[in-house]
Amino acid sequence: MNKETLFREISHALVEFEVEKVAELAEEALKQNIPAYETITEGLVVGMQEVSRLYEEEEYFLPEVLMCSDAFNAGLDVVNPHLDRSSLETPIKMVIGVIEGDTHDIGKNLVRILSGASGFEVYDLGRDVPLDRFIEKAEEVESDMICMSTLMTTTMDGMKTVIDRLKERNIRDKYKVIIGGGPISQTFCDKIGADLYANDASSAVRKVKELMGRA
C-alpha cells in the first residue's frame, strides 16, 4: 500500500470508528518508515476533520464523535512514541473547563476532543472548576486561550467573574476568552465581553483557528 492510500485508509477507518483497524494501519505506517508526523497530520487529523464536519452538519452526534475519538487515540498511541517533536509548529494553547458549580461536561469534552485533534495543546481542568483556577493555569502554561463552558444558568455569571478578574490583574489582553454551553448566547458573550462564542464544538474549533489566524 502506498503512503497516500494508507493515509486514506486510516482516515476512512477512523471516520467509521474501526478502532483496531486504525491501530493496525498506524503500525503499518511505522513499518514503512513513514514519519509519525505525517501519519498524524495526513491520516488521523484528516479523519478527525471529516468527523468534525459530519458533526457540524448533524450527521454525527455525541456517540459517533466519541467512538471516532477512541479510534483517533488508538492511532495516536501507536505513532506518538516515534514522533519527532521538532517537526511540529507551535500549537495553539488552550485552557478549558466547566465553571464552578456545574458538572455537565459533555460539550466541554467534545471541544477538547476536536481541538486536540486539530493539534491544539489542551489543558483540561475538568468540571466544577474554581474560577481562579482558569487564570492560574493559563498563566502557568502561557496559554493563548481560556475556554469556559456551562450548561446551567446558575453558573454562567462565573464566566463574567473570570473576565473581570483578568481585567483586575491587567492581563485581559493576554488571553482570548471563548465561551459556550446550553444557556450561552452571542448576546451573553457581548454582554460580558468575551472574545468568542460558539454554539457547537466543531464551530468552536473553526472559529478559534480563524481568531488565531490559523484558518
Place this chain on the structure above:
Amino acid sequence: MLIREDILTPKERVLALLTGKPLDRIICMPIVTTNTAQLIGKTVKEFQLDGKVMAEAHIAGFKKFGYDLIYLFTNCSYVAEAMGAELDYSENEPAGCDVPIINSREDLSKIKVAEKNDGQFPVYYEALEILNKEVGDQVFISVCFSGPVSTAATLRGVEAFARDTYADPELCHILLRMATDSCKNLIREIASYGAMPIILEPIASGSLFSPKMFDKIAFPYIKELVDLAHELKALIPLHICGKTHKIVDKMTDTGADVISLDKCDLAIAREKVAGRALILGNIDPANELLFGPVEEIHRVCMEALDTMKGYTPAFVLSTGCETANKVPFEHIQAMLDVARSHGLYEYKEGE
C-alpha cells in the same frame, strides 16, 4: 397593553380547551418548579426532600402567577435514585448524580426496577395530596420525571452510555428496560392522584443523538410510557431539551399529547406535528427570560403566538425549559401578562 382579568380558572380553561369550548385567553404554562421555594424562604434541598415544602412553595407560586399548570419537579436524576443511584444534595442546586453507579455489567446487581415507594418518590405523593386538597379544584397538577434514556444515561454516565450505543447496545437496552419499568411504576402512582405525568428526556435530545439513534434507544421506550398513560386515561406530554427540529415528528409519533419544545423553530414544529398534538414552548429561559427587559419578553412571546396563530388543537405559551432560580419573577409575570392581554379568543359569558 391591556391586561384583562381571567374569567375562567386555569382548570376550567384547560378543560374548555380539551372539550372544544371557548377560552377567555390563551393558555400559559411557564415551567416554574423549584424556583417557587424562594417565595416561601426555603432552600432547594428542603423543596426536594419534603413534600410539605414542595406543596407550600407551589401554592405560593400558583397564587402569585395564576398560570395554567403546576409542574412538580425536583431534579433529572430522581428516577435513577429510586433505582439505586446515589445523588448529591446541595442547599441551592438541584441534586445530581456525580458518580455513575453502573461502571460494568457486574454493577447491574446494584440497581433494580424502582417500585412506587423507592427513593424520593413519596415526596411527590405527599405534595400531590396537599396540592389536590388546597388548589386541586382550580388547576391541573403535573409531575415531571426523567424518561428511560435520561435515566439509563444517568445510571451509566452520559458518555459511557453514548459509547455503549455502539460498543455494547445490549447493556443499553438492559438499562433502558429497567428504567422504563421504573417510570411505569411512577406513572401509575401519578395517575392515581389525578395528576399528569410529563416525560422529560434531556439526554434523548437532538443535540446529543442522531434521529436514527433516537429510533433505537428512545422511541420504543417512550412510546411504552405514552401507551400506559393512555391506558390509565391520563394525558402525557413529552419534553425534550436542546435541539429537536430533526426529531419533533418522531416525538409526535410516540403518541404524546403535548410536544414540549426547547430549541426548535416553531414554524418547523407546526409543520411536523401537524395538529397531532398540542405544542408547548418555547421562550428561552436562559436568554430573554433571564435578561429581559420586559418589553423584549413581550416581543418574543408575541412572535411565538404569531407563528402559531390558528394552530389546532392549540399552542400553549411556555418556556423552553425549567425557569432557574435566577430568572426574575417579573419576567415570568411578563409572559402571563402577554397571555392575559393578547391572543384572546372570542368569549361569551354563559356559553
